[in-house]
Amino acid sequence: MYTKEIRKPARLACVGLNVVDCYQNQGKAYPGGNEYNVSIFARRLGAQAAFIGCFGKDFYSGANYALALQAGVDLSRCRHYPEECGMAMVTLEQGDRTFLGSNNGGVTGRHPVRLDEADLRFLEKYDITVSDRYSRMAPAEFAKLAAKGIPLAYDFGDEEPDELTWAVLPHCTVAFFSCSHRKDQEIDDLAQKGLAAGCRAVVMTMGARGARTYARGMDDPVCCAARVGPVLDTMGAGDSFLTAFLVTAIQKFALAPQGSGEWMECMQAGTQFAFENCGFYGSIGYGLPCPQDSEYQNIQFKRR
Template identity: 35%
Template sequence: MNVLGLGDNVVDKYVYKSMMYPGGNAVNFSVYAKQLGAQAAYLGIFGTDEEGRHVHRVLNELGVDTSRCRSAEGENGCSLIELIDGDRVMVGWNKGGVQQEHPLVFDASDYSYMKQFQWIHTSIYSGIESQLPELRTLGVPLSFDCSDEWDDNYLKRVCPQVDLCLLSCGAMEEDAVREKLAFVASAYGCTGVLGTMGSRGALLYYNGAFYLQKPHFVQPVDTLGAGDSFFTAFVLALLTEGEWNKAPEASVRKALDAGAAFAAKTCLVEGAFGYGKPY
């Protein structure tokens, strides 16, 4: 199995202890896929600072293919996290650093490279919305993480171009999540829409049916990356079943449980997947 994380990378700086950890939706997908036994690549842009070099070094150490990545002079993507009343809270970020001034623009050789993969995953933080129609023509299943920054206008723009959409829905009641997922799928044509709800688990709308997955509870060390790890394991499990978009109910439920199990393991690691470095 060969998958690609496309777009954002950051270092998550834990300000209260002066440690930084590699991460970002696209990077996390690639790393988690590698941990689960897939061949994984990442295509994004690194800053030339120590933060960017650290993310790049770690990906190379883990065996994630970064051969198509770019670099640009300046700050790597960075988020700032504080400990507030026992909870880790994001208190700021630099909007992707060099990715702002040097957004990813793909050429014919990039698109040819992407065709080799069985799945591509990207996010709202990757800045490639305008290139989604071209990505759609590649014939490779495409997932998109909208995080919790989506609104209906944004979903209307993005979702018709992707196969599987992720929405962070932790602040919504379950009935409202169900209504939103069904609407997105029916109005915009996604095969699947996955709403993550924090400690309440995740709700999937897939081929006209709802699936609720409760979390596998552990005493967490750090919940950063739990949603990304859940999604990655879920997707890989679906892919192993054959045609991901036509999986029977039993396979979908099995894949969701695999996601919950892997997310629980991720919660036992500092940062999204470890590799902290003092700064």
């Protein structure tokens, strides 16, 4: 008798940053922030999602909160402070976004999340917790997850490996690095160090060169070609790749893909979703007016 396989939706809990990306050439501000993006993308892919982060009391904080709530993201563990939203100044050059400066994450920069016991009990209900270096969270917070056996996916971005990298890697289940600027040997060396630190998999995204996954028990990386086509805006491409990769890994393979074919399926899902996400402005869309009123006149923007 044929029995239809019933898969529960993936459950992603995202802990960290929400901001607005202010496009100077458009006069619009788009909701964003790595973990905020992932929570929205997860909902768009049919997964359950939660976001734990800090919201201010200004217009943009309210807009971000309302949009996530409307998308069905669980915001019950968020913190609220009478401060301003994180803001990044951005310009677009032939579809590729360039960061010009920021207010260091705004409310998140001043109040990075510190996980308490209630947070940890909440996170245990999810398949994986997602964070990144711009969450501003200390490595000790991720050690709390590891102590509870909570899987962690962490995006290390395109920064040079540093003290934070080596402190967080041992707590990661899946590590993501942006490596379009790195040579092949550098990518291989970094991935092997990630596996040696204890990661189940290390995923390297390389822009037009595609992506690679290095996994425990596999002698060679799995390589996936990039999608080729018109690109309007690359903002959020990495976050959308990560989200679709994880949702596929969880829903189809219980976060334990085996063999090159299963890892390839995860990467192809990420590649396709990232390509689709490059077809509109901003990480998730929803352009808002750029800040102009007196509420923001004293914000200090620093060049990144």
